[in-house]
Amino acid sequence: MGNSYSNILPLGTPRRNGISGPSTSSTTLEESGEAQPSSLTPIRQTSRRRKLTTDCSECEFKTPEPVVKRAKLDTPKYIYQKLFLEGAKSDVTIRALGMSWHLHKLYLEQCDYFAALFSERWGAEKKRVYELDVLDSRVNIPGLDNVFASLYQNEIEIDLDNIGGVLASASMINLLVVIQRCDDVMVETMNGSNVLEYLELASAYGCQTTREAAMVLLERMFWKYSQDPAFLKRLSYDTLVEVCARRDLCICEGEKDLYHAIRRWFYIRSKNELDCPDSDLSKYFNSQPEHHFYKYHLLLKNVRFQHMITSKRTMEKLKHDHLIGADMLDTMMKDLWNTLLVNEDKNEVSSFFSSEEVTDDFFYSHCRRLGRHLEEGNKCWRWAGYDFGLDLVVRCQFRTVYLIRNFSRDHGLFQLSVRKLTRIHYRMVILNASGQVLLDSGRKMCELALDEKEIVGSVSTDLTNVSIHLFYLASVPGPSADKYWTAIESPGPSEVKNEV
Structure with a gap:
């Protein structure tokens, strides 16, 4: 068994805290054990000098009842053992994936799927054996077993190694409360080793909380996770595009780190190799036609190449790799020169910063x-x-x-x-x-x-x-990065996905 989570669910039979009947005792016992008169016992008081007396005839017949000890019965455990595990008094059998579960319609009807299945509309209210047609490859026997068990008790145990099986099984029978619990567990246990798996599950089964949490984690930690070739191999094209397009994407060192991560992703997906030395990467990209990678413009437009071309070495590398063509590189250089001239003009600078407040959209697209x-x-x-x-x-x-x-004053670069x-x-x-x-x-x-x-x-x-x-x-600033890709015609989605 892997790591597991257990949590209370509003399913199955509610836990009872014990059985208590109406109190009939007219005398209550304090902690000292002494009997205290109750309001039901008549008390007569004589003159001030006389002692307090009670009606002895009543005392002879009314005696304190013994304190009742109440034992708590673990009803859910009993129900789970007898009805689910042992199948006692089962009135329906569910078959799936070569396995049979002897269950009870009363409990299964907590789920809308079975409530509809057992209804008269389907003419199956008297049917005792049902074969489930499983079309989802993620549905498995442990997952179905956990989901069925949750209907008989007020908790569900989720094995983190099989959370996909539980989620797929719950989705198949539309058991929303288990789907929600899987959503919560994935958010609570998300890390770099499972974020892509959880993102895939969330997208497949509509777990929006998990999906957004995964995207937030990726936008913050992509700079770190992308250093692992195994992570890049599992990363899909659509997810990579979405991560790189995030407004709050955190980058380490500079745009060149994002550029190198994308280069490694292209190489790993193309060559199906995790080992990617820089010499092999250079040979691979140099061997491609100049505009070969323009079909991936939805990805490449998120790299701010104009912030990279501030050294001769970087310029030569960009020309060599062919991720962008020489014509686009020349356009960026012209825009960079124009931006330099604008920033040399004090009036232009003053006009820009004294104008209306810089909006968030402008800031994050140009910063x-x-x-x-x-x-x-x-x-x-x-x-x-x-x-x-x-x-x-x-x-x-x-x-x-x-x-x-x-x-x-001694640092000439910044004069x-x-x-x-x-x-x-x-x-x-x-x-x-x-x-x-x-x-x-x-x-x-x-x-x-x-x-x-x-x-x-x-x-x-x-x-x-x-x-x-x-x-x-x-x-x-000069033009935003996506301005250079507006004229590039987009290929069909299948063309891009098939190649990578």
Whole structure:
């Protein structure tokens, strides 16, 4: 048996706490054991000097009744043992997958599927043997056994190794309460090793809570999970597209990490090999026609290539890999040059940042996405690459995170476009190793002078084995990434899926 979950369900016979009859005793017993007069016993009081007396004739016939000991009967356990396991007084037999269950219509009718099956509309109210036609390959005998058992008791045991079988079985007979419990269990036990399985189950059986939880976990931890070739092999094209299109996708280091993850996914799915050294990847992509990967534009348009082409080495690699064509790369270079000229014009910059507030849609579609994994706290770093004269530094110190606009007169890389005051729209997210949020600053805006810092926030635990993800916009941006793919004609979905 694998790990299992047990929880109370509103199914089967309700548990009774014992049997008690009406109280007829006219005398109650305190903890001391002494009899106390009750309101049913007549009490007569004489003059002040006379003693309190009672009617002796009544005392002779009315004696305290003994205290009744009430024993609690475990009725659900008895019902489960006798009726389900032993099949006592069974009035119906259910057959499926070569197995027979001797059950009871009264209990099965808790499920709408069997209530309809046993109704007169089907002319089967007197039928005693039913053969279930199982079409779903996930339905199995342990799953059906668990689901049938839940109708006889107020709990269900879910083996995590067979949660798919339980969910499929419950869905087959439309037992909603078990489906809901499976939904809850998958959310509670979700991690990197089962998130893709749970996502597939949730999509197949309509478990929306699990599906959204899986997508949130993937958007936070894809940068980490994608380093495992086995994970990439199990990842479907549709799921990869959906993850990369998420607004809150957390990236580590920069866009190049997302780019390399997609490269590995293409290679693994094409070659069916988990070992993918960079030399083999380069040969594979260089051997493809220039526009071969344009059919996957729904995926590639989520990579912000325009944020990668800030070095000659990156430019050469993009040309070599053929994920995007030379014509698209040239267009990006022209737009980048135009963006540089715009940010050199103080009037253009001032006009952009003094206009209406930057909307969420604009911010998340144009912002730079960066990140870093920290094994221990008290670190200070910058991300390499040209950013229109902005040298943005992150410092983690004593559980507090700072954004610093660094300025060094000896650092020639950042001398271009130096402005006295820079407005920065940003959001920072700090995650632990499991993908739980330690800090989410939300969208903020600050104005930093040279060498000025902004306190982003503090966390309640040490910054050990965490990842820090930064979304920011500090200059007038160029076109969004999807603009370059609008003219690409989309192939049919089957064409893409068949190839990958």
